[in-house]
Amino acid sequence: MIFSVFFTFFAFLVGLAFGSFLNVCIVRLPQDESVIRPRSRCPNCQTPLRTRDNVPLLSWLLLRGRCRSCRWQIPLHYPLVELATGVLFAVCFLHFGTGVHTLQAMTLSFLLLGLMVMDWQTGLLPDDLTLGGIFVGILLYILSVYALPEPRGQLILTAPEMAIVIRLLAIAGAALLPLAVRWIYRKIRKREGLGLGDVKMLAMIAAFLGFRQTMLTLFLAIVAGAMYALLLLRKNHMVTAEEPSPWSATLPFGVFLGLAGLYSLFFGESTISLYMRFFR
Ligand SMILES: [Zn+2]
Structure with a gap:
């Protein structure tokens, strides 16, 4: 005690x-x-x-x-x-x-908090933290894979090398998915919807949390962002002549990604298993 x-x-x-x-x-x-x-x-x-x-x-x-x-x-x-x-x-x-999990959690918390405040204040998500975070996240994951002989969650039957390859694929997937959304959005709306900084930030979250929890993070961030936009719409803050729709105004999406990432870090595993049980 x-x-x-x-x-x-x-x-x-x-x-x-x-x-x-x-x-x-x-x-x-x-x-x-x-x-x-x-x-x-x-x-x-x-x-x-x-x-x-x-x-x-x-x-x-x-x-x-x-x-x-x-x-x-x-x-x-x-x-x-x-x-x-x-x-x-x-x-x-x-x-x-x-243990290594604590080190991973503290590093991710540090990065997410910093990115949230920076995005809120400047609208920027510097590469030093996003790309640097991906690099540190991979290193810590490799460390965790070799330092933890106990079950590694879902990867219990997987060799360490395989687990690392899967994590690298998760990072690539977490970057490619929003890139595809970004591309489609640009084709339809002829304007930028999602910043590249957001894409890098999501890939960074994947380096720490893996694919499933990153998808949960993205989902929660989009829901929170949409709710925020609706709230502003109700207050008529964003409806002006130059910005006719709340979706065309720039929302600090990194703030929502950060909040959702912190949620996933602590509650992601239990949320996902609850969801899985619901659909079995
Ligand atoms: Zn002074």
């Missing part, structure tokens, strides 16, 4: 630190800047942050949400991203225990 509480809290602290790094990524990656140099600055007055003002969450609380030099109010998403990463890491530990 004490062991578990201690490690959950430790996972939370590690998550806070990664959340702080994620904030740097969120600000710099869409602008093609290095995430390592220069050191963190106040986005408003450009004063480099002192170490004690750069402690995740705590500094924000102590400074009451303002920059020490210029009193600029730090946007709420900075501490929220840190807190969310901390909570997600703690939940990953509680849900998956210790």
Whole structure:
């Protein structure tokens, strides 16, 4: 019990630190800047942050949400991203225990959270996280296949090499399906429906979750996105002269993919088996 509480809290602290790094990524990656140099600055007055003002969450609380030099109010998403990463890491530990699965879950949570916030704020899904995430996802999967001698879920009878080939096919499939939808949409509507960033993000999710859970993610994201569009339509936000239909406005689809991906990470397996039982 004490062991578990201690490690959950430790996972939370590690998550806070990664959340702080994620904030740097969120600000710099869409602008093609290095995430390592220069050191963190106040986005408003450009004063480099002192170490004690750069402690995740705590500094924000102590400074009451303002920059020490210029009193600029730090946007709420900075501490929220840190807190969310901390909570997600703690939940990953509680849900998956210790092992490669936890590492996979934490990495995916980190990537999804970052991509969601970036898409929301800038409409961009940088390759560093999507393509980089596919690469890291494959490496972690290979590690999990060889590090876990126990049953690997549905691939229980499959040799490790075969499991890896299947995972690579899943990534390709997860990219090809939305690419086909994109192509058809462009033929019919003569305009761009789905961004390439979304396609890469879905392939990245497949690198971590496999094909079935990725399809669940895509389905949930489309349903959530459609519901969001209908909600906006009701509020008449998107119906203007330039944007006659809610479907022609640009929705931050990466946000829905991120939320659906997080759902699938924690509840995908149980949702799919429930669905399978229903149709047997
Ligand atoms: Zn400042």
